[in-house]
Amino acid sequence: MSDIIINNQPVLSKILNKIQKSNTNVQAYMLYGDSKEILRNYAIMFAKVLICPREYCDNCNKCNICRRIDNNVYGELKIVNPVNKMIKKEAVLEVKETFNTESIEGKNGVYIINDVELLNTSAANAILKFLEEPDGNSVAIFTTTNLDAVIKTISSRCQTIKINNYKVKRGIEFVMEVSGFDEETIYKIVDFTKKIEKDKAGAISNIKNEFINNFDNKDALMNALNVMLLYYKDMLNYLIRNKCFYFDVNDVKLALNNQDKDLISRKISFILENISKLEYNVxxxxxxxxxxxxIGEMNDD
Ligand SMILES: [Zn+2]
Structure with a gap:
């Protein structure tokens, strides 16, 4: 079973892996942090780990439950959002109604209550009752940007998880940002890398001259190697996670051929090594x- 690794969210990753591996879980979780949007996204992901009958993975396409969750049409995941800055008792009771019968489809029935500090007193009491007398296998996920304002009798019954406020930058925009190149130049480097992979020892002198003409000083060359590095990292991402972070998947697959993780990892360390050497290279x-x-030789090692 592969681990769930979420960038910059070590606590969340650890808890989700524990849930995935043990099948036992706490009855209520409280996610707190600064950004409502990030909290809501992770709450859904959290719910999927609790619900998915298979091993959760990003963009799970092995079960149609995760797909229905994405489309907001899965009945055993209830999401309550405040209306006019208040969560009323009726909304909580409606959730309770859903989970009166034991969940049948997913591993757990899950309800998410966002901005849980906005529960009014009667709604909070209804939640408490729910937490005290659980029915079936329903799990609560609460989110809040103001943990101190959450009624203590509720927060004390939850496992609290801090969600860090950090969005991982990805995509070609990220490559443009780190390299300072425009898209066209970046794809020149990608094409060059593909040629190295394809031609091996063959037309190397040709493409080398072309490359050096384009990146004729150390700074430009260093940036070009950084782009190359991201391209190889994406090959590794594809092999490990079945998705790419910076480039189009189809573009990355083309250069991959039959290379395995080990070979790509060695190429990545080799390029890294050379980036640091370049500074001293006349x-x-x-x-x-x-x-x-x-790099060509590595393919034959
Ligand atoms: Zn799934």
């Missing part, structure tokens, strides 16, 4: 020769 031509030849 002869750029020789440097590129070595780089290209060595």
């Amino acid at each position: 002869n750029v031509l020789l440097f590129m020769d070595n780089l290209i030849i060595r």
Whole structure:
């Protein structure tokens, strides 16, 4: 069973893995942090881990439950949002109604209450009763941006999880940002990398000259190698996670051929090593020769 790894969310990752591996879980979780949007997204993901009858993975397409959750049409996941800055008792009772019978489809029935600090007193009492007398296998996920304002009798019954406020930058915009190149230049580097992978020892001198003409100083060359690095990292992402973070999946698959994780990892360390060497390297031509030849050779190791 593979681990769920969420960037910059070590606590959440740990708890989700524990849930996934043990099948036992706490009855109520409280996610808190600064951004409502991020909290809501992670609450849904959390719910999927609790519900998915298979091993949860990003974009699970093995069960149609996760798909229905994405489309907001899955009956055993109830989401309550405040109306006019208040969560009323009726909304809570409606949730309770749903889970009166034991959940049949997913592993658990889950209800999410967002902005749980906005529960009015009678709604809070209804929740408490729900938490004290659980029926079936329903699990609560509460979110709040103001943990101190949540009624203590509720928060004390939850496992609280801090959600860090950080969005991972991805996509071609990220590559543009780190390299300072426009999209066209970035795809030139991608094409060059594909050629290295395809031609191996063959047309190397040709493509090398072309490359060096385009990136004719150390700074530009270093940025180009960083783009190349992200491209190889995406090959690894594809092999490990079945998705890419920076480039189009189809574009990445093309250069991958039959290479395995180990070979790609070695290439990544090799490029990293060379990026740090480049600073001290006077002869750029020789440097590129070595780089290209060595990557080609790795394919035959
Ligand atoms: Zn699923």
